[in-house]
Structures are given as structure tokens and as C-alpha cells.
Amino acid sequence: xxxxxxxxxxxxxxxxxxxxxxxxxxxxxxxxxxxxxxxxxxxxxxxxxxxxxxxxxxxxxxxxxxxxxxxxxxxxxxxxxxxxxxxxxxxxxxxxxxxxxxxxxxxxxxxxxxxxxxxxxxxxxxxxxxxxxxxxxxxxxxxxxxxxxxxxxxxxxxxxxxxxxxxxxxxxxxxxxxxxxxxxxxxxxxxxxxxxxxxxxxxxxxxxxxxxxxxxxxxxxxxxxxxxxxxxxxxxxxxxxxxxxxxxxxxxxxxxxxxxxxxxxxxxxxxxxxxxxxxxxxxxxxxxxxxxxxxxxxxxxxxxxxxxxxxxxxxx
Amino acid sequence: xxxxxxxxxxxxxxxxxxxxxxxxxxxxxxxxxxxxxxxxxxxxxxxxxxxxxxxxxxxxxxxxxxxxxxxxxxxxxxxxxxxxxxxxxxxxxxxxxxxxxxxxxxxxxxxxxxxxxxxxxxxxxxxxxxxxxxxxxxxxxxxxxxxxxxxxxxxxxxxxxxxxxxxxxxxxxxxxxxxxxxxxxxxxxxxxxxxxxxxxxxxxxxxxxxxxxxxxxxxxxxxxxxxxxxxxxxxxxxxxxxxxxxxxxxxxxxxxxxxxxxxxxxxxxxxxxxxxxxxxxxxxxxxxxxxxxxxxxxxxxxxxxxxxxxxxxxxx
Numbered sequence: 001x002x003x004x005x006x007x008x009x010x011x012x013x014x015x016x017x018x019x020x021x022x023x024x025x026x027x028x029x030x031x032x033x034x035x036x037x038x039x040x041x042x043x044x045x046x047x048x049x050x051x052x053x054x055x056x057x058x059x060x061x062x063x064x065x066x067x068x069x070x071x072x073x074x075x076x077x078x079x080x081x082x083x084x085x086x087x088x089x090x091x092x093x094x095x096x097x098x099x100x101x102x103x104x105x106x107x108x109x110x111x112x113x114x115x116x117x118x119x120x121x122x123x124x125x126x127x128x129x130x131x132x133x134x135x136x137x138x139x140x141x142x143x144x145x146x147x148x149x150x151x152x153x154x155x156x157x158x159x160x161x162x163x164x165x166x167x168x169x170x171x172x173x174x175x176x177x178x179x180x181x182x183x184x185x186x187x188x189x190x191x192x193x194x195x196x197x198x199x200x201x202x203x204x205x206x207x208x209x210x211x212x213x214x215x216x217x218x219x220x221x222x223x224x225x226x227x228x229x230x231x232x233x234x235x236x237x238x239x240x241x242x243x244x245x246x247x248x249x250x251x252x253x254x255x256x257x258x259x260x261x262x263x264x265x266x267x268x269x270x271x272x273x274x275x276x277x278x279x280x281x282x283x284x285x286x287x288x289x290x291x292x293x294x295x296x297x298x299x300x301x302x303x304x305x306x307x308x309x310x311x312x313x314x315x316x
Numbered sequence: 317x318x319x320x321x322x323x324x325x326x327x328x329x330x331x332x333x334x335x336x337x338x339x340x341x342x343x344x345x346x347x348x349x350x351x352x353x354x355x356x357x358x359x360x361x362x363x364x365x366x367x368x369x370x371x372x373x374x375x376x377x378x379x380x381x382x383x384x385x386x387x388x389x390x391x392x393x394x395x396x397x398x399x400x401x402x403x404x405x406x407x408x409x410x411x412x413x414x415x416x417x418x419x420x421x422x423x424x425x426x427x428x429x430x431x432x433x434x435x436x437x438x439x440x441x442x443x444x445x446x447x448x449x450x451x452x453x454x455x456x457x458x459x460x461x462x463x464x465x466x467x468x469x470x471x472x473x474x475x476x477x478x479x480x481x482x483x484x485x486x487x488x489x490x491x492x493x494x495x496x497x498x499x500x501x502x503x504x505x506x507x508x509x510x511x512x513x514x515x516x517x518x519x520x521x522x523x524x525x526x527x528x529x530x531x532x533x534x535x536x537x538x539x540x541x542x543x544x545x546x547x548x549x550x551x552x553x554x555x556x557x558x559x560x561x562x563x564x565x566x567x568x569x570x571x572x573x574x575x576x577x578x579x580x581x582x583x584x585x586x587x588x589x590x591x592x593x594x595x596x597x598x599x600x601x602x603x604x605x606x607x608x609x610x611x612x613x614x615x616x617x618x619x620x621x622x623x624x625x626x627x628x629x630x631x632x
Contacts, residue, residue: 130478132472135474151450154467156435158442187458193457193463197451
């Protein structure tokens with residue numbers, strides 16, 4: 001379900017590194033060459049290119065890119081080039097800082113990645129920031145936000161398919177009770193959402209829907225100005241239906257006065273190698289316009305080209 | 317600082333497995349032979365023996381041991397033979413169950429293991445119980461206990477040596493404030509204890525001691541009947557001075573009417589390969605009697621022999 005396309009015969013990492021070096025040299029940067037290489041290599045290949053580049057030229061490829069590129073295109077290329085765990089650690093760290101704080105990004109990283117991938121993000125966070133992810137999240141949040149976010153980013157959910165139906169029923173009832181009472185920050189509600197496996201939560205929420213007549217996200221929709229409730233709803237969507245969640249992020253990023261390039265870049269860079277095909281389907285279904293066309297209308301230049309390449313426009 | 321002794325030339329895992337099989341056969345079990353092998357093999361070696369045993373005899377070594385042995389000796393041999401991460405997962409699971417519930421064990425596993433070891437416990441928990449550790453801990457606790465224990469067992473603390481002295485000072489002040497107000501369950505106090513690295517916490521608690529005249533564990537000592545406060549104190553000791561914590565567990569297990577074999581077994585099985593030498597030093601300093609002598613006075617038979625072997629009595 002990835003949209004990334006990799007040529008059947010790939011040039012060696014050393015050759016790719018050499019071509020990238022050439023793209024940086026001379027009068028002006030050759031952005032098209034950069035896109036033609038990096039936007040057609042998977043994470044393992046990009047890692048080898050970075051290694052080869054560092055060995056040959058004594059500089060981190062990311063540093064060279066940072067010097068040569070600028071604005072939205074730069075951010076997209078940098079995020080894309082990073083190893084997925086490093087990239088998530090970087091995004092999560094940014095999300096804890098004052099000026100770029102964005103709790104939604106934390107929910108996204110904590111809930112749409114696999115349990116093991118989230119753990120690798122935490123390892124990458126140690127390596128890069130000399131602190132733990134949960135430490136920064138806890139320090140920079142408080143109250144209900146902290147109560148929800150810290151267990152989310154610390155979770156290592158069981159990822160098997162086993163479902164306990166009795167438990168699903170009893171916990172659906174608890175969730176319905178707490179939501180009816182507007183106790184959105186109740187210990188039990190948070191316990192269920194932050195610790196249960198995705199399969200188990202799915203069963204619980206299906207039972208909720210069947211038994212109480214409404215999907216849980218409908219019951220949480222009422223008050224769009226309540227930031228905490230929005231986060232709670234995002235948590236549930238990320239855990240149970242990530243493609244729908246990402247479609248919504250893209251829709252809001254594109255359909256507004258002034259595109260939200262940060263959100264657009266983040267979703268494309270983090271999902272092109274995962275489930276962007278599914279997200280594109282959801283996008284078309286919900287907006288009656290294909291994602292590539294929506295992107296073309298809203299962006300331009302190398303940034304547009306890189307986005308379109310990553311979402312597989314060449315093959316569309 | 318381990319007390320485990322391994323012979324310089326070790327027989328092959330296949331030979332060890334064969335000897336163990338012999339020890340189980342015939343009239344009566346040869347406990348001395350079991351001790352002479354298992355109590356002198358490190359975790360990696362025991363793992364190979366288990367593999368070899370399963371391949372050769374089509375049965376898990378643990379199952380055979382379970383059939384042949386009984387009571388305290390059995391529990392000690394089984395716990396010891398388990399892989400450390402599996403063993404901790406087993407102990408933690410037991411600690412969440414009604415009849416054997418023991419929050420102290422959870423604190424011990426969460427706070428005296430390295431960050432990576434704790435993560436491996438969480439992986440072993442998935443594999444064995446088809447659930448997550450934090451899921452069971454959250455489900456079986458509530459209120460303040462849950463509020464402290466869930467982040468402890470979910471933590472992946474940064475394990476570098478870097479210390480931020482400014483932060484140590486400000487957080488020592490917060491801790492002192494909350495403890496003075498008897499707000500032992502305050503969000504900030506729990507945040508600090510559950511997320512900071514051990515090096516950082518150490519600096520914070522040293523500053524606490526210097527600035528406010530008392531070590532924090534003294535300030536938490538007042539009320540020995542308060543289970544939550546006891547747990548808080550254990551958390552701090554496990555994080556900053558594990559040998560002292562384990563000495564205390566052993567002292568309480570031995571110095572009472574009727575030895576607490578569960579605690580004695582647990583500490584010996586989990587620490588013989590880690591820091592039992594340090595724990596023995598602490599024990600002697602605090603009780604003026606060497607640990608091996610105290611154990612000899614309180615236990616007997618194969619159980620006693622196995623304990624003494626694991627704490628390195630043969631070399632004492």
C-alpha cells in the first residue's frame with residue numbers, strides 16, 4: 001500500500017551518493033536530480049546512501065541537503081531522507097517544543113506506528129536528544145494532556161490478533177458511561193485507550209457502535225473547540241483507522257486559505273512508504289478529487305514535484 | 317559483582333542436558349547433580365542447555381524440572397533457569413494477580429533493571445501472556461497505585477550519564493514542596509520519578525539532601541502503614557541504590573517468624589548474576605552477620621544448597 005516506487009535495477013549507494021554530490025556542486029543546485037534519486041529509494045537504500053556519502057565526502061548527507069535546499073522543499077527532502085525512527089523522533093521532539101508544539105503529532109507517532117516501531121522511535125530519541133521521549137512529553141504538558149499523552153508515547157501494546165469479547169463488552173460499557181458523563185479524562189477511559197491492543201480496541205469500539213447506536217467518534221464530535229477532546233478523537237482514529245485520520249489531516253491542510261505545508265509534508269514523508277495508497281483512496285472518496293490534483297492546485301515547483309513523486313504520481 | 321561462579325572449562329550444552337536428564341531418571345531425583353550443573357551456568361549457557369534439552373528429549377527443561385522438584389527448591393530452580401527477561405515477565409505477571417499480587421515486585425522489575433532490559437521484559441511479556449505488561453498492571457490497580465506503577469513499568473529512561481544541574485535544583489525543590497505538603501501522589505512528583513534518567517534523579521536527590529537537610533527517603537519514612545508511601549520509597553531506592561533496597565528485602569525476609577521464601581528466592585534468583593556481591597556487602601554491614609550464615613540458619617536441604625551456591629558460598 002506504499003506509493004513509493006523504486007526502480008527494478010537500482011544503482012549502487014556509492015553511485016547515488018556521487019550523483020547527489022554532483023547535484024550540489026556548480027552554479028545552482030540540481031533539484032531534479034535529487035528528486036530522481038532520493039524519491040525513488042526505500043528507507044534501507046537511503047540509509048546506505050547516507051553511509052556511503054558520509055564515508056566518501058566526510059559530511060552527513062543531511063547537512064549538505066540543509067545547505068543546498070530551502071523552505072518547504074528542504075523540509076520534505078530532509079524528513080524523507082531521515083531513517084523512519086529518527087524522523088519520528090525528530091517530529092516528536094519538535095512537537096514538544098514551545099513554538100512548534102503540536103500534540104496531534106505526538107498522538108500520530110504514538111498510535112499509527114507498530115509497537116516495535118514506536119519503541120525504535122524511543123531509542124532514536126535517546127540517541128539524538130540524550131533524553132527520553134516520555135520525559136520531554138511529560139515535562140512540556142500538564143493536566144489532561146499529560147495524562148493522555150505520556151501513556152500513549154510510552155505504550156508497547158500487544159500486537160497480536162487475539163480478542164477477548166467479554167472484555168470488549170465490559171470496556172465498551174465503561175467507555176460509553178464515561179463519555180455520557182462527559183468524563184473524558186476519567187482514569188478508566190484513559191487506561192483502556194492507552195493500554196489495550198489495537199485488535200482488542202477495535203472489538204471494543206465495534207461493540208460500542210452496535211450496542212449504543214453511535215460510533216464513538218460521533219459521540220466525541222460535539223465540541224470542536226475542545227482541544228483535549230479533539231486529541232482523544234484523534235487517538236481513537238489513529239489506533240483504529242489511520243488512513244481515515246490521515247485523509248482528514250490532508251483535507252484540512254489543503255482545503256484552507258494558505259496550505260498547511262507542515263502537515264502536508266509530514267503526512268507524505270511519513271506515509272509514502274507505508275499506506276499512502278489507502279490514504280489516497282480515502283481522500284478521493286471524501287473529496288471527489290484525486291490527491292495529486294489537489295496537491296497540484298495548492299503547491300508548486302520542486303516541492304510539488306517531490307510530493308507528487310512520493311505519492312506515486314508518475315504511475316497514476 | 318555477580319556471585320555466580322562458572323567453571324573455566326564448561327561441558328557442552330548437550331552434555332549438560334544429558335546429565336540433567338539422568339538426574340531426573342531412576343528412583344528419586346538427583347538434586348545435587350541438578351545444582352552442580354544449573355547453579356554454575358550463566359544465562360546464555362542455561363539458554364543453550366534448554367534448547368539442547370528440548371531438541372533431544374522433546375520436552376521443555378522447565379516442564380521436567382516442574383515434574384521432578386517441589387516447593388521452595390523447585391521455585392528457585394525454575395526461576396533461575398528461566399531467561400532473565402522471561403523470568404521478570406513471569407514475576408511481574410504473578411505480581412498483578414489477585415492472590416500473589418505484590419506491587420513491590422513491579423517496582424523492583426521496573427526500576428532496578430536497565431532501560432533495555434525492562435523493554436526486553438515487556439517483549440517477553442507479550443510472547444508469554446499475549447498481553448502487555450502495562451495493560452495488566454493498569455487493569456489490576458487503581459488510584460494512586462496505578463498512577464505510579466503504570467508509568468514505571470512503561471518507562472524507557474534515558475541511560476546516559478549527562479546531568480542537568482539547573483533542572484536537578486528546580487526538581488529537588490518541587491519534590492521537597494510536594495512531600496512537605498504530603499502530596500505524595502502529585503502529578504509533578506510522579507512525573508519526575510517516572511521519567512527522569514537515573515543519573516539525573518541521583519543529582520536531583522543529592523541536591524535535595526544538601527539543600528533541605530534530609531535524604532528524601534527519610535522524609536518518606538514517617539508512616540510505615542501507608543502502602544502507597546512504602547511503594548514510593550521503594551521506587552526511589554530501587555532507582556538510586558538497588559543494593560540497599562535488596563538488602564532490606566532480604567533482611568525483612570530472613571529476620572522474621574517464618575522466613576519469606578518467596579522474597580528470598582526472588583532476590584537470589586534475580587541478582588546472583590548481577591550485583592549479589594554488593595548486596596552481600598550491604599547485608600553484612602547492616603546485620604553484622606554474613607548473608608550465607610543468615611541463610612543457613614533459616615533454610616535447609618536442597619533449597620539451602622542452591623541458595624548458597626548461587627550467592628557464591630563455595631568461594632567464600
